Structure formats: structure tokens, C-alpha cells
Amino acid sequence: MLWRDVIDLIPVTVVKNGYGEEVEQDGIPRSVFANKKSARQSEFWQAYAAGVKPEIVFEVMVADYNEETKIKYGENKYYRVIRTYSANGERIELVCSVYPMEAQDGP
Template sequence: MLWRDVIDLIPVVVTKNGYGEEVETDGIPRTVYANKKSVRQSEFYQALAAGMKPEIVFEVMVADYTEEPKVKYGDKYYRVIRTYSANGERIELVCSIYPMEE
């Protein structure tokens, strides 16, 4: 199978600010190969019923994914709302648009 797309997997790091409060910041992104896929109709309606709006699915190798909650593809950021692995080698990351405050 050809890996046609490149995405950045972005971990979230919890640190303490000057007031001792825990804050989440983006960690160092890791670039991996992926396949961009469409959201299946059944997936879309199930997620919508649960208050989520899936926009895109990325298929990556299981060995490349280490529970990163954010994905960057092109100039857009996404958050991973669900993962699915059917065969143990590949995993699908079901994502929705991530609101960026910056």
C-alpha cells in the first residue's frame, strides 16, 4: 500500500506555570506517513449523535502512533476523537477540526 500523505502527530505535555497550575502545551511534533480517508457515513452519524463532528480519517501504522491527541495536516489542526484498528498493523485516527486559539 502506498502512503500518500504526510501528517504531524502532536503530543500534549503537562507542565506547571509560574503559579504552580498545570497547563497543557504542545510537545514536539513527529512527522509520519499516512493515508487520508473519508469519514464513513455510519461513523459520521454515530459521532454526531454523541456530540462530536468527525471531519477526516487518517490511517497510520500502529508502530507510528503513540496516543498523540493532535494532528496537523497541511495548514489545519485536528484532534483525535477516536481510534480504530482492525488488523493490528494499521490504525485509523478519526479526527475533528481543532480550534486553535493562537
């Protein structure tokens, strides 16, 4: 299978800012090869019922994924991983929703 796309996997940690509020802080992004897929209809309705809207699915190698929760794809498109699925233990699908606009400044 050809890996047609490149995504940046971004680890996110929660830290306290100067006011004592918990905020998300982006770690160092890692670029990996991926395949972009559309969210399946069954995936969409299951997530929608839980209050999230899956927009896109990225398939990556299991060895490349370290439980990062934020993805950058393209120029300035950010996504949050809302669910993962691995059928064969070699590849993993990252089901993603659009990252909130106020957090789209990037790392």
C-alpha cells in the first residue's frame, strides 16, 4: 500500500499557566506517512450520538503512533483524535474531528 500523505502528530499535555489555570500545551510535532480516508457513515453516527463530529480518518502504522491527540494536516488544518481503531495490529486508524478554532494557532 502506498502512503500518499504526510501528517504531523502532536503530543498535547495539560499544564498550569501563570494564573493557575489548566491549559493545553503542544509538544514537538513528528511527521509520519499516512493515508487520508473519509469517515464512514457508521463512524459518523456513533460519534455524533456522543456529541462529536468525525471529519476525517488517517491510517498510520501502529509503530508510528504514540497516542498523540492532535494532528496537523496540510497548511493550517488541525484535528483532534477522537477514537482509534486497529484491525490487524500493524496499522491504526485515527478518527478525527476538526480542532477548535480558538486553538488553531498551532505549536
